[in-house]
Amino acid sequence: MTDDLDRLLSAAADGELSEHDRLHLAVLLRDDPAARDRYAEYMLLDALLRWEKPAAPAAEPAPRRHVLRVAGWAVAAGLLVGVGAVTLLAIPGREVLAKPDVVDDLADWNLAIADAPTAADRGARFGEQARPLSDALARADLSADDRRLAVALFENARALSAGDHPLVVAELLDEMSGRLLDWAAAHPDAKRAAAGERHYLRFVEGSMGHVHKVLAGPPDEGKKKQAAKVAERVAERAEARAAKKEAARGEKKVGK
Amino acid sequence: MxxxxxxxxxxxxxxxxxxxxxxxxxxxxxxxxxxxxxxxxxxxxxxxxxxxxxxxxxxxxxxxxxxxxxxxxxxxxxxxxxxxxxxxxxxxxxxxxxxxxxxxEVDDRLDALRRCLGTLSPDARRLVAARYADGGSVGAAAAEAGRTPESVRVSLHRIRKALLNCVRKRLSGGVP
Missing domain, CATH: 1.10.150 (DNA polymerase; domain 1)
Incomplete structure (x- = not known):
């Protein structure tokens, strides 16, 4: 890398600044307008890449560690008849496999279905992954709370695949964001709780994106009013979350 | 009303x-x-x-x-x-x-960025995709590419700088 600022910009974008790096970066930015401009341009590019989430080249897709794209592309939707909550709630037998990220996969799947451009695509995305994910869920070694959430995510995916209007998608994502937040708040494992919070934020983003679609879409006063209500619920939940975080900070300080 | x-x-x-x-x-x-x-x-x-x-x-x-x-x-x-x-x-x-x-002017920037991403090599595109996927990181991108995190860090920085130059040129009308 050509200079200190280059190294610091790279570390800042990748979330890898040390305490010393932060101080160093602050000194460079305080004294040098050109450094501030380079910083602003670089971090803005990083922000846009985060927003865009560029796809790997289509001809040779990158391998993913998740089960989502590993198998089952050819499973026809017809095979899914009978795969439901009863199967998913079954107590795992001796072939139990530890699969802590099945909840993550289910959350990704929900969002992929919600993002599909047409109702037919939503159905196809559901059909492609329903069988492998239901199998993974049945085998996964999950706590009762994790399993309940996973089943809810599976059923939500099914509902999303049948959603025929952005408002329906917005409402389904909003409702699930609330469940994810509750799950994260009660989870004993800090890493899984953090994952739940991340999923919550992504579901909120998805829900608000569909609210915007309704508002920018054809004139339909009833649906637009309902979309505004969804946004209101999102805001209320976020406000409650912020208040809880603040209270927790207060308790932590008192405990010190 | x-x-x-x-x-x-x-x-x-x-x-x-x-x-x-x-x-x-x-x-x-x-x-x-x-x-x-x-x-x-x-x-x-x-x-x-x-x-x-x-x-x-x-x-x-x-x-x-x-x-x-x-x-x-x-x-x-x-x-x-x-x-x-x-x-x-x-x-x-x-x-x-x-x-x-x-x-x-973020919409113009994003439009330029999308075009610039199209000019990257497949390897560079794969690296960017792995780094910026949900939950992605330098470590995850390195594991996926079978490379060391340090070499991926350097590559990602070079790619970002190349993208930045490309976006600037497009925004200033230097590239059709």
Missing amino acids: DGPDDDAEATVARITAAQRPLAAYVRTLVAPWGNPDDVLQEVNLVLWRKAAEFDGRGEFLTWACRVAYLQVLAHRKKLRRDRTVPFDDAILADLAGPVAEKVA
């Missing part, structure tokens, strides 16, 4: 339309020292509560960036209770104006 529901709709429409530039604005100011996701949520709450104060004159985004800037300062104040935050008010003040101007 417009009722409360109409106002709510207009507010939601404005706030949702501003999400991309606001996210970029907050991340650029906060990422090295704080939590941009938390700040963006707080910004949205404040925008929602104070929407009635927007008088309709000027750009909503300009007003929203001012609101966001105050939330960035509040976030810094909160963090300072527990630790040192080297990004002080003076640095943030110097950054805030230029960053707000840049995010106002």
Whole structure:
């Protein structure tokens, strides 16, 4: 890398600044307008890449560690008849496999279905992954709370695949964001709780994106009013979350 | 006559339309020292509560960036209770104006970026995809590429610089 600022910009974008790096970066930015401009341009590019989430080249897709794209592309939707909550709630037998990220996969799947451009695509995305994910869920070694959430995510995916209007998608994502937040708040494992919070934020983003679609879409006063209500619920939940975080900070300080 | 529901709709429409530039604005100011996701949520709450104060004159985004800037300062104040935050008010003040101007043209930048991504080699595209996927990191991108994190760090920086040059050229009309 050509200079200190280059190294610091790279570390800042990748979330890898040390305490010393932060101080160093602050000194460079305080004294040098050109450094501030380079910083602003670089971090803005990083922000846009985060927003865009560029796809790997289509001809040779990158391998993913998740089960989502590993198998089952050819499973026809017809095979899914009978795969439901009863199967998913079954107590795992001796072939139990530890699969802590099945909840993550289910959350990704929900969002992929919600993002599909047409109702037919939503159905196809559901059909492609329903069988492998239901199998993974049945085998996964999950706590009762994790399993309940996973089943809810599976059923939500099914509902999303049948959603025929952005408002329906917005409402389904909003409702699930609330469940994810509750799950994260009660989870004993800090890493899984953090994952739940991340999923919550992504579901909120998805829900608000569909609210915007309704508002920018054809004139339909009833649906637009309902979309505004969804946004209101999102805001209320976020406000409650912020208040809880603040209270927790207060308790932590008192405990010190 | 417009009722409360109409106002709510207009507010939601404005706030949702501003999400991309606001996210970029907050991340650029906060990422090295704080939590941009938390700040963006707080910004949205404040925008929602104070929407009635927007008088309709000027750009909503300009007003929203001012609101966001105050939330960035509040976030810094909160963090300072527990630790040192080297990004002080003076640095943030110097950054805030230029960053707000840049995010106002974020749609043009994103359009240019999409075109520039198309000029990358397949390996570079794969690296960027792995780094910026949900939950992605330098470590995850390195594992996927079968390379060391340090070499991936260097590659990603080179790719970002190349993208930045390409975006600048496109924005200045240097590339058709």
